[in-house]
Amino acid sequence: NAGVMQNPRHLVRRRGQEARLRCSPMKGHSHVYWYRQLPEEGLKFMVYLQKENIIDESGMPKERFSAEFPKEGPSILRIQQVVRGDSAAYFCASSPPRLGASEQYFGPGTRLTVT
């Protein structure tokens, strides 16, 4: 049973370009969470999605950031017109339909560097 997969693991973008980060949840999981981690800081919640539905996006910046979790395929976190301050590690986690706090599994993260 493969774990949560994220790709790419490392992404370099120039200022103004778009960044697309993908997260494939564990098999059977229909809930996905995205987090951002700045260097030497803890994870900050961004968004919580179920298939085709955004449940909680209270942690998402209002502009340039969007997330989706389509019926088929991975969840995508999209950052438009990236700026240097977007450089961070982005983690996703998935959990099964029956929510349980101990059942959240994390991916290895995508490290975004904006030059």
Place this chain on the structure above:
Amino acid sequence: SQQGEEDPQALSIQEGENATMNCSYKTSINNLQWYRQNSGRGLVHLILIRSNEREKHSGRLRVTLDTSKKSSSLLITASRAADTASYFCATDANNDMRFGAGTRLTVKP
């Protein structure tokens, strides 16, 4: 994949009591972090302790780190019903972050 292991898996206490949760890990780390999760919500970062620190406080939270034993503890003093949640430790080693499976804390009023 998970690295940290929390202990116990579940803890039930009365309001006003202290709650202690432990986390053990396997590899050398840069820092260790504790998170809280309420049911159906995302993780909330509580506290980060660096590998050269032994103890850290934040409000009613006290975290210790023993790198020789590769273990950390989270103490919540004077617990409240609102502290009911799951608590996770996460280790950060050379930009590789791993989470434990969590301790589910129930504080009864």
